[in-house]
Amino acid sequence: xxxxxxxxxxxxxxxxxxxxxxxxxxxxxxxxxxxxxxxxxxxxxxxxxxxxxxxxxxxxxxxxxxxxxxxxxxxxxxxxxxxxxxxxxxxxxxxxxxxxxxxxxxxxxxxxxxxxxxxxxxxxxxxxxxxxxxxxxxxxxxxxxxxxxxxxxxxxxxxxxxxxxxxxxxxxxxxxxxxxxxxxxxxxxxxxxxxxxxxxxxxxxxxxxxxxxxxxxxxxxxxxxxxxxxxxxxxxxxxxxxxxxxxxxxxxx
Amino acid sequence: xxxxxxxxxxxxxxxxxxxxxxxxxxxxxxxxxxxxxxxxxxxxxxxxxxxxxxxxxxxxxxxxxxxxxxxxxxxxxxxxxxxxxxxxxxxxxxxxxxxxxxxxxxxxxxxxxxxxxxxxxxxxxxxxxxxxxxxxxxxxxxxxxxxxxxxxxxxxxxxxxxxxxxxxxxxxxxxxxxxxxxxxxxxxxxxxxxxxxxxxxxxxxxxxxxxxxxxxxxxxxxxxxxxxxxxxxxxxxxxxxxxxxxxxxxxxxxxxxxxxxxxxxxxxxxxxxxxxxxxx
Numbered sequence: 001x002x003x004x005x006x007x008x009x010x011x012x013x014x015x016x017x018x019x020x021x022x023x024x025x026x027x028x029x030x031x032x033x034x035x036x037x038x039x040x041x042x043x044x045x046x047x048x049x050x051x052x053x054x055x056x057x058x059x060x061x062x063x064x065x066x067x068x069x070x071x072x073x074x075x076x077x078x079x080x081x082x083x084x085x086x087x088x089x090x091x092x093x094x095x096x097x098x099x100x101x102x103x104x105x106x107x108x109x110x111x112x113x114x115x116x117x118x119x120x121x122x123x124x125x126x127x128x129x130x131x132x133x134x135x136x137x138x139x140x141x142x143x144x145x146x147x148x149x150x151x152x153x154x155x156x157x158x159x160x161x162x163x164x165x166x167x168x169x170x171x172x173x174x175x176x177x178x179x180x181x182x183x184x185x186x187x188x189x190x191x192x193x194x195x196x197x198x199x200x201x202x203x204x205x206x207x208x209x210x211x212x213x214x215x216x217x218x219x220x221x222x223x224x225x226x227x228x229x230x231x232x233x234x235x236x237x238x239x240x241x242x243x244x245x246x247x248x249x250x251x252x253x
Numbered sequence: 254x255x256x257x258x259x260x261x262x263x264x265x266x267x268x269x270x271x272x273x274x275x276x277x278x279x280x281x282x283x284x285x286x287x288x289x290x291x292x293x294x295x296x297x298x299x300x301x302x303x304x305x306x307x308x309x310x311x312x313x314x315x316x317x318x319x320x321x322x323x324x325x326x327x328x329x330x331x332x333x334x335x336x337x338x339x340x341x342x343x344x345x346x347x348x349x350x351x352x353x354x355x356x357x358x359x360x361x362x363x364x365x366x367x368x369x370x371x372x373x374x375x376x377x378x379x380x381x382x383x384x385x386x387x388x389x390x391x392x393x394x395x396x397x398x399x400x401x402x403x404x405x406x407x408x409x410x411x412x413x414x415x416x417x418x419x420x421x422x423x424x425x426x427x428x429x430x431x432x433x434x435x436x437x438x439x440x441x442x443x444x445x446x447x448x449x450x451x452x453x454x455x456x457x458x459x460x461x462x463x464x465x466x467x468x469x470x471x472x473x474x475x476x477x478x479x480x481x482x483x484x485x486x487x488x489x490x491x492x493x494x495x496x497x498x499x500x501x502x503x504x505x506x507x508x509x510x511x512x513x514x515x516x517x518x519x520x521x522x523x524x525x526x527x528x529x530x531x532x533x
Contacts, residue, residue, distance in 0.1 A: 054427055080431040086424050090446045090523045099442075100432030130523060 001065050002028040002051060002154070002186060008059035009046050009210075020046040021057070022210045028203075030066050031184035035201035037191055037238065043210040044190040045083070048156050051188055052080050066153050066186055079152030079185075081160040085139035087131040087146075094118070094127045097145045117145040120175055122168075137164045144172070148179065155180075155187045161196070173199060177222055194242075198234045199224050206238060208245050214238075311493040316500070319493035328482070333501065335477040339395065340467050343402025347459065351407045352452070355414035356440065376412070380404035380466045384473055393474045398467065405466030406459035413455020417448030450524045457513050464506045479505075 007024040010017050021043045028034050036044040049055045050062055068076050087096045098114045105113075118124050121141040131139060140163040147155065157176075161169040177200065180187055191197055197204045198218055206214040216238060220230050293313050299305070300312050307315060323329035358364050380401050391397040421444045429439040471480025479498050486494035517524050 052431060054430065075433065078431055078433075080428075082424070082428070084424070086428050088425060088428075088443070088446065090449070090521070099428070100434075102442075132523075 001030050001063070002188075003063040003065070004047075004050075004060065005063075006060035007047075007050065007057050007062060009043075009050065009055065010058045019210045021050070024060070024212055026205065026212060026215075028186060028188065030186050033180055033187045033189070033200060033202045035189045035191060035197040035204045036207055037194055037197040037204055038207035039192060039242070042207040044192075044207055045158055046210075047207075048158055048188060048190050051154075052078060052156050064154070068153050076154060077150050077152045079147035079150060079155045081144050081147045081157040083158045083162070085131070085136075085143040087139060087142055089131050092128050092130060093123060093134070093142050096131065096142055097149050099146060101150050113149050114145075117149045120148075121145045121172075137168060140164060141168075141172070151183060152185055155185045157187070157189045159191055160189075162191075162193075169196075174223065176200065177224075181222065194235050194238050195226055195231075198231050198238070199226055204238065206241055208242075213245065214241050308490060308492060311496055315493045316496045319491070320497045320500075323494065323497060329497070329501065332477060332479050332482045333505070336467060336471065336479045337505070339398045339478065340402060340463050343399040343467070344406055344460065344463050346399065347403045347406035347463070348410060348456070350403065351411035352414055355411050355418065356445075359415060359418040360440075372408075372411075376408045381469045381473075384470065388474060398470050398475070398478075401466045401470040402463045405462040409459040409462055410452070410455040413451045413453075413458070414448060417451025417455075418444055420451065421447045449521055453513075453517055453521065453524055457510060460509050460513060461506060464502065464509070468502055 004024045009021040094114050098110050144160050204216040205212050297313050387397045387400050429443045468480040471478040475481040483495050483498040
């Protein structure tokens, strides 16, 4: 389980205090699929980074209590998809994907895992390519493959499909759902696309100005079709929530 | 597969036609060749036109016969071997000192604060200005020549590495942290390769600086090496040998830079190297 207690994060920018997160209290059960949805600058990425342990919260605390189920290492295996691909320019696509697993598992196992995610992402032909030879969409798929290759217990995704064309996005949303249903990692997915949030999540948290403003439970069976009445109704509900939101300033002088 | 935009870009190298390849190689070789021939022609022409005595500037033919003479009696080869041995040992020692120093300094803010003023000061001193002290401390033997080369090579490599390490993208380091890497692993697997382009530039500049300092040291106090060959020729008024020495030094410098570039292309293909010489 992943638990935030009165979590807050303040950045000091040019003498001003920017409240990136204020008083976040949520509990994400192990094996759940949670989506954080909100406009740019609402604190989604900051919250995801706090979950990953990449930033220290200013106030409050985070408890990460997820039993590691992977065979690779006794510690918690985290997969993180950053907004940008963040590939090492000196490594090939295969080496980038296997980066975090190098020396942690046998060479055969590593090669097999890398080959599996390469084919899932449709990148087999580019296994030996270098990052500067890839298009933007391909690079972001490599970033996604790198996060998935270790079968993470905790999978954190920061707008992973934003750079992809609609067809690839739809296919990879399906793949992600399949992976989650098969292995039940704890997933936190950040997006500003409300439809994507409703298609993927068990629980959707609406965020605004560093606060969680609403929680939606999506009790729609999978696989989900974006054109069905239930999905569009839920989507409308969340969008209305955004429209009704006032626009408080992020900066408290 | 939805991305076909990049497939062309990816397969282009195998599609280049044979004659186009030959033409580009011919172009690459012919232009420098023409420049060299023209320079020699200009050199020979100006001697006759301006009536310059050969004691001031020997003709290309005289330089060539001096070169043949030096090659045949093995003198040139001996001097070259001595110089290259000195450069290699000094260069290797400089690399062995400067790279670890740069990595250690980059890891500690306080070490940087304390050592930076001293290093900035030392950096300004031309290695040859240290010659008198080095002769006193190390004698006039090999140790002193190697010492000069270390002084000349240390700072280009050290500063290149320090800059490269500082420029490492913190976003890539985060990838390492997420992957569960500890600090030494992040240094080895992320910071070092990402600093490599800057390190490579430092290594190439150091090679050029090393040559200069070596020849300088051999000019001042030595009994062998290319610099000594030039001074010895000066004492005998053999300007033809001096010219041969200068040309050989230039050729060796160029060759070592070519080798360095070839090594980069072969072992670090992601490092972009400029076309011009790095030791400007």
